[in-house]
Amino acid sequence: MISVQEIVKGLNVLTHGRVLQGTEKEESHPFVIWKSSGIKGKEVLERPGLVYGDPKKIVKKLAVSMTLSEQDIELAAATGVDAIIAHHPIADGASSGGVTLRNYLDLYGIAIFELHEAFHGLHPGIPFLHGHKVYHSDIHYGNKEGNVLFAGRVLPEVKNLGDVLDRLEAFMNLEQEKQLVEAEREIRGLSSSLIETSLVTCGRIEIGTRDTPIQNILHIFPHTGFSIEDLRRAKEEFPQTDTVIASISRVSNSSSLVRECYDLGLNFLIGNCHVLEIYENGLPLAYSMNMLFPEIEVVVFRERVTSVPVAKVGNERLKQYAKTMAENYLVKKIHV
Structure with missing residues (x-):
């Protein structure tokens, strides 16, 4: 019988001591980090470990997700999941359908963990998937929290830029994703108007060609604040x-x-785009939890986002419902 507290201990071992145990001073913990753009009221505090839940609660089924949302909470409740490990930071409202986390999670008795920066840099999987082996890594490049930089050399089987793209397509099984989208289009009668994230954000070459030979890689993540100055400095540090x-x-x-x-x-x-991080980071984490706690059933919650023209969403009854609400109660008020 594995408790929530035992999972906390397991995550701490997995992250080499980066997870809060409940006894240390949070203000001095290196992975307790405020994330803020300066937008009023929208900052969030990363607290790696147990975010909410009873430490004594027994966990029989555990889910790993990227970004907690009401969809994850409802799926967990409907499928007997006792706890969710989310990679990204968790916040009241934003992670719980606009309501408070406490009320939503208490309703279903679900415990929630988060890791994010505390999980970064623990394994070389993302560079490996992109065809290189890291010889230098920094998860705070330029003294900026979360600004990750990898320097690596290509694997023996990777000769050119095209090899990287082919490698990503094979590992991510994008051919199957294409087949799934085609099947959904046919079922819904949507032709090419249904679009899925992973297929329109595939890898691409901006400078070079598929045949351009490569050897030494700088691997960056632009959303972390990686700047031109960072790029210039990295090129000086790794001139090859x-x-x-x-x-x-x-x-x-x-x-x-x-x-x-x-x-x-x-x-x-x-x-790879962000939506595929569930494979890059989420899947290794899920397998790790399965190995640490074989008594627990581990599942993965994958996010899948599609784009459909408004006139193509739903059947005729649902479309008529939406039009009626819009015409009689929303737009009508504007013209009164």
């Missing part, structure tokens, strides 16, 4: 670099980072 890979977050071909790579004579490739 010939290629920059940007993943999880993406940039446009007019990005200042791309333009700077032109000036520095570097290739630039965009890898």
Whole structure:
């Protein structure tokens, strides 16, 4: 019988002591981090470990997710999940359908954990998936919290930029994703108007061609605040670099980072998008929990987001319902 508190201890072992145990001073803990853009009232405090729940609660079924939402909470409640480990920070309202976490989680008796920065840098999986082996890593590059930088050399089987793209498509099983989307389009009669995130955010080459040879990689994550100054400094520190890979977050071909790579004579490739981190980080975490606690059933909650034109959503009864609400109660008020 595994308790919530035992999972906390397991996560602390897994992260080499980065998880709160409930006895230390949080203000001095290196992975208790405020995240803020300066937008009023929208900052959040990362607290790796147990966010909410009874430490004595017995866990028989555990879910691993990326970003906690009401969908995760409802799925957990409907399928007998006792606890959820979310990778991203958890916040009242934002992670619980606009209501308070306490009320929502108490309703179903679900315990919640978070890791995020405390999990970063623990395994070389993301570089491996992108075809290189890391020889230097920094999860606070330029003294910025969460600003991750990897420097690596390509694996023997990776010769050029095209090999990286082919490798990602194979590991992420994007062919199956294409088949799923085609099947859903056919069922819903949507032709090409149904779009799914992972297929429209595939890897691409911004500087170079599929045949461009590569050897030394700088792997960056633009959404962490990685700047032109960071890029220039990294190129000075690792002068042998010939290629920059940007993943999880993406940039446009007019990005200042791309333009700077032109000036520095570097290739630039965009890898996996954020939606695929459930495979990159979530799946290794899920397998780790399965190994640490074989008595517990471990499942993975995957986010899947699709885009559909408003006129194509739902059957005729649902469309008529939406039009009636809009015409009689929403738009009508504007013209009264």
